[in-house]
Amino acid sequence: MENVRPNPLRAWAVWIAGIGLLLAFLIFISREEPAPHPQPVPSAPMTATPAPASAAAPPAALPAERDPQAEAALRQGLEAMQQKDLSGATRAFARAVQSDPRSALARDYLGIAYLQQRRFPQALQQFQEEVRLTPKVATGWARIADVHYAQNDLKGAAQALERAVAIEPNVAQLHFNLGMLYPRMMELNKAVESLKRCVALEPANHNAHFLLGNLLLKLARLDEAEQAMQAATRLAPNVGAYHFGLAEVYLKRAATPENTEKARQELTRALELGMPEAAAIHYDLGLCYQRQEKWEEARRELETAVKLSPDSSAAYYTLQEALQRLGRTEEARQAMARFRALRAQADAQRQRDFYFQEVQRNPDSADARFQLADYLERAGDRAQARQVLQRARQLAAQGKGGPGLQQRIAALAARLQTDGN
Numbered sequence: 001m002e003n004v005r006p007n008p009l010r011a012w013a014v015w016i017a018g019i020g021l022l023l024a025f026l027i028f029i030s031r032e033e034p035a036p037h038p039q040p041v042p043s044a045p046m047t048a049t050p051a052p053a054s055a056a057a058p059p060a061a062l063p064a065e066r067d068p069q070a071e072a073a074l075r076q077g078l079e080a081m082q083q084k085d086l087s088g089a090t091r092a093f094a095r096a097v098q099s100d101p102r103s104a105l106a107r108d109y110l111g112i113a114y115l116q117q118r119r120f121p122q123a124l125q126q127f128q129e130e131v132r133l134t135p136k137v138a139t140g141w142a143r144i145a146d147v148h149y150a151q152n153d154l155k156g157a158a159q160a161l162e163r164a165v166a167i168e169p170n171v172a173q174l175h176f177n178l179g180m181l182y183p184r185m186m187e188l189n190k191a192v193e194s195l196k197r198c199v200a201l202e203p204a205n206h207n208a209h210f211l212l213g214n215l216l217l218k219l220a221r222l223d224e225a226e227q228a229m230q231a232a233t234r235l236a237p238n239v240g241a242y243h244f245g246l247a248e249v250y251l252k253r254a255a256t257p258e259n260t261e262k263a264r265q266e267l268t269r270a271l272e273l274g275m276p277e278a279a280a281i282h283y284d285l286g287l288c289y290q291r292q293e294k295w296e297e298a299r300r301e302l303e304t305a306v307k308l309s310p311d312s313s314a315a316y317y318t319l320q321e322a323l324q325r326l327g328r329t330e331e332a333r334q335a336m337a338r339f340r341a342l343r344a345q346a347d348a349q350r351q352r353d354f355y356f357q358e359v360q361r362n363p364d365s366a367d368a369r370f371q372l373a374d375y376l377e378r379a380g381d382r383a384q385a386r387q388v389l390q391r392a393r394q395l396a397a398q399g400k401g402g403p404g405l406q407q408r409i410a411a412l413a414a415r416l417q418t419d420g421n
Helices: 010-019 068-082 086-099 104-116 120-133 139-150 154-167 172-185 188-201 206-218 222-235 240-252 257-273 278-291 295-308 313-325 329-361 366-378 382-397 405-419
Strands: none
Touching: 068 086, 068 104, 086 104, 104 120, 104 139, 120 139, 139 154, 139 172, 154 172, 172 188, 172 206, 188 206, 206 222, 206 240, 222 240, 240 257, 240 278, 257 278, 278 295, 278 313, 295 313, 313 329, 329 366, 366 382, 366 405, 382 405
């Protein structure tokens, strides 16, 4: 059979990227703070199944005798933050800093308030001062990572988190955050090592076991992936996504009757527990029944999959095979036609994404801009092609292009002018 099976964890990979980083806002630090004291509202992206937050050592730069004015201002700022009054919180925390400039706690809260307002230079300034005041505590560096991440500076975020880990290597949450960040930088092996360290420090963190298993599955390290997924399901047996992940491992293994039945059982359990990607479960169940040559059951599951996810080319391809085996020739022909149409659309989208991603990875490359403009012209998007080509011409004039590029730019500009659109 043609190898058209997608990675059904694709949606989970998007989810992982979408989580971004739990970062330092999930490290609810244990500190000597004024009471009563509500936690500041987290501003980093949150996941539906967050890992347990780990307490870090107190950064505690408050003097032995607290400044009463600073203490009162902190209380006011925390109350304002709880009411989602960021402007009021910022003013109160700024007063606390002014009253007690050596308070790392006041700097931290003021930086958080700035960050929630996307006032990145001001937030960075406060967190850098926090680092200066508490050089042996990881919190300031973790906050700096938040600032870089919020600006999509993944490299800067990773470097700041690595500094935090160097200071406090036994904080599981920091390793978890790096494990979330590295995949976005295509550093899967580094992500695996970070998540391994996280689960070594925090073995009851079922979410970290699951995410580790997901990464190991992508790297085809199936024995390790199975161990991690089994740990996740053992620790949290009522999470459907974990059973789905374990089924994926079994399906990646040799298509033996034993592995197929194990996958089917895990998928059935995942469906009972519920999870957002129900279409992927039905698709995989269809594959299980196909391997078991239970064609009617396979057809039923695959038709459910295409109803839930009508743009799944792989589901249509597998469905047509089941229909053929059942002698339903005309329905099989229609399913194959739908598969071919969807595959053509997906191929075109992948090609488009490739050129745009090359520009994102190399924003100062005239060649990357030219290739994108050339693609857009061939795709019929001439207006955008002209805009991109203009930027390519500017970069080429600065010497940021390969030999012969200016001639190719001139030729493409002439074609665009001839098109007259």
